[in-house]
Amino acid sequence: MNVVTVRDTRLSVAERPIPVPGPGQVLVRVLRAGICGSDLHVRHDADTSADVAAEVGYPDFMRRSDEVVLGHEFTGEIVAYGPGCRARWKPGGRVVSLPLIRIDGAVHMIGLSTHAPGGFAEYMLTDEDALMPVPANVDPDLAVLTEPLAVAHHAVRMSGLRRTDPAVVVGCGPIGLAVILLLRAAGVRHIVASDPSRPRRELASRCGAHVVVDPATDPPWDRLGDGPAIVRNAPDYYRTGLEAMHTLRGVPFLPWRPVMRAAKRFGAGPRGPVVFECVGRPGVIEDIVTHTPFLSTVVIVGVCMRPDTFRPTMAINKELRLRFSFCYDPADIADTLRMIARGRLNPRPLISRVIGLPEVPAAFDTLADAREAKILIDPSR
Known part of the structure; x- marks a missing residue:
């Protein structure tokens, strides 16, 4: 599969094998991912964030020298479940997720750690307990904005x-x-x-x-x-x-x-x-x-x-x-998705454009332009 990685500020399109879900994990086909301001920051200054994360007890935040698949804002559809999952939703069901995943008992930040590749990819792993189903009436372009709107x-x-x-x-x-x-x-x-x-x-x-x-x-x-x-x-x-x-x-x-x-x-x-x-x-x-x-x-x-x-x-x-204010809790994600689905919240004005994975490196450079708000990624393009 194709992914976009960052290392030493350089963004590259690369190939990686489709991941296999472990216990409690779910393989998701990414429909949309969003480029966050945090992604722009860590591209150039990951070490500062990593130092603070280590001080508060998370030593695995990405560093500038690491090669990481970014993308903590994402929506996708379920492909397969790993061992021990409850399989509450059928394959093909669309979901959003908290950008957290458990691996061998440790919790990792998706898209911000070498342990947890993110949504700048065709497929990714999520934690089953972090998933939330997306109502059928919600466009993927809007569903992917659940995470930043929850902030x-x-x-x-x-x-x-x-x-x-x-x-x-x-x-x-x-x-x-x-x-x-x-x-x-x-x-x-x-x-x-x-x-x-x-x-x-x-x-x-x-x-x-x-x-x-x-x-x-x-x-x-x-x-x-x-x-x-x-x-x-x-x-x-x-x-x-x-x-x-x-x-x-x-x-x-x-x-x-x-x-x-x-x-x-x-x-x-x-x-x-x-x-x-x-x-x-x-x-x-x-x-x-x-x-x-x-x-x-x-x-x-x-x-x-x-x-x-x-x-x-x-x-x-x-x-x-x-x-x-730091991030959100699970209820904030659920509340935000519900507001989008019911039309109480229309985030479409935030969307500047939708691009494919090969266009991501250039998009990082143009996001400094104040005319751009939110650039979304469709990995199928």
Whole structure:
């Protein structure tokens, strides 16, 4: 079979034997695979990711000198089961999967390890327990986007955002666009998207952003709309407490302290926007911390590969909440696939084009162009 490998930054089309599924594994014919921003990063900087992965207990993440079949975003059809499988779905059934596989008792990351070749291939192995069936009405071009959209679904879900909270998406590359799609699916009423690239701003509008800005001339913090009271400076923040005390103490015999606590629990009082950092470059977190209003929630979704700094004292003074979002859980994958199948989520605007395996090396070079969003691979081409 044909595959695309990477080694020392060089992408090559190669031939490998069709793999044989082991215990608990399934052989899948790949229908579509997606090129992820993480694939672009590890092509040039795998060692940095491998060092961090080793620190958190996974020593088998790919390194630059390894030859690896990339591709952790994929959809395919079942060909054969290995020993000990439950065989819940018939051969020919279409599936998506968590990009994880068990081999000899160890768990490996598909498409990011020499132990687990990925979806840039005609066939690949998956873990039976990681599979999820794709409904018949879902186009493979959309099914393959389940994994990256699940990343965005996880970030939106963990943010604690309410429909009435203004949302700001900083960076409108593929992950930022996915976050916009999930915010619209969640019914968020005011989404501000910020990116210096005109083509990406146009894509953000197509994905559902209500306001799209070039941050060089139109700061997103000035376009937060008429949501909950936005606090932009320390005196106004301090004033909210005094004014609340004045109001509550004006009511005879009112126990102001429990009333104030109850009001807070139900969302009364000032509340900042929810900001999604989807750039992943040094300096972006500090810029957000400096300029976002008081009481903002900042969710870090972009993967910054280099050390970075921000001023904790600024975040403390504004009482910001910083959350760091990593991937998803199985329910996020299932939820996302269900939303696609039911039409609540239409990721088609993300798709730039569909290519064959021989075109993959050139596609990696052109993905730096801001006009490209998501390039899909059809190994049968």
